[in-house]
Amino acid sequence: MSDRPPPKPPRQERWDRRMEIPLAVASLAFLTGYAVGILGHDRLPQAWLDLCLAVTFAAWAVFIADYAVRLRLSGLGPLRFVRTHLLDTVVLVLPLLRPVRMVNIYDRVQRRHDKPRLSLYARVMVYAGLTASLLGFAGALTVYQFEADAPGATIVTFGDAVWWACATLATVGYGDVTPVTPMGRVTAVGVMACGLALLGAVTGSFSSWLIQSFTREDE
Template sequence: MDDDTPKARWERRTELPLAVASLVFLAAYALRVLAHGMPDVWTDLCLAVALGAWLLFAVDYAVRWRLSGRRLSFVRTHWLDTLVLLLPLLRPLRVVKFYEAVQRRHGRPRLALHARVMVYAGLATLLLGFAGSLAVYQEERGADGATIHTFGDAVWWTCATLATVGYGDVSPVTPTGRLIAVGIMAIGLALLGAVTGTFASWLLQVFAREDDERPPGS
């Protein structure tokens, strides 16, 4: 039976609007970073849209915190929501959360646990990789001694960093760019560990199942 508490009802009602707000925020941010020479009025509009999306997240967080009645424990148990509120580049993760909520709403998920972990990790990697590329490109372009001059350079660097390869041909030189790099490195390690661990667990289950099905003495 579905949870019918006020907090659960609020979360169900806001799942889709917040997912849309995440995509709108990412689109406004991308347009503001990539559209060089855009008129000031459009730049200000993109900024207003991004701030509006943040305001929606702030209102949602405050309402759920109030409805939970758990004070500080709410922050500890909803650490991802707290990070999404504080760090703008993590807001696209709400799309992953919305996808998970849709799967739950349709009953038993269509994909097995191992496949769901890989799908969620892949979707999170794409969203965060794109957002990270935008952030690094915004900070590095035009900086003294910068090696990231185009958005393509930023995407290449982000892919190498998320994959924990780190070729070193391009790298951030600004303090903010390096701070973003630390976050992308941590995300890359976490996602890589989740995918490889899940894949290894799936292989072990397959081999164990084959052993159980093998006739005695074979």
């Protein structure tokens, strides 16, 4: 049996359109609360840290509610829905990927009158750039959270974490700063995989654009 998602029921399509902006706002709230809570953990009063934690969990609750409603409206069984919506499931489970939902609002702005304002190749590169920026920032936050106070850590400031995230996403891997905690290394594996995928998407799109441009010139 194919795991290709079946056509969406009309009710699910209406729900998806209705939730695009709320989900983007929830993603922004999640990233803001997560960032302020981590970067201000030793500077802010406990009340502010509790507020950041509450905002983070409230945003996560929005993601869970949206996932549950779409599962209900799809008419699919839970296992089939998970297989055909694997990316949504991974984003729901992994905090590192939740801010990527903000890319959806950019896609909505670009699609006016059901026609993208940018070409396919430009959209791939722009979306990859936005995704890399969000992933890099979220990955730096996560690694900094677990590495800053770890014994023998080389990532002791947020600047170190940002430098590590940039080098890892670019698949350079200087090795001057590396995670030493289990959670930091798990995060590193995810950032590496995403960096390879994004680099491949951008490189492939740019190569295809060059080939088409040279083909048109030859013709």
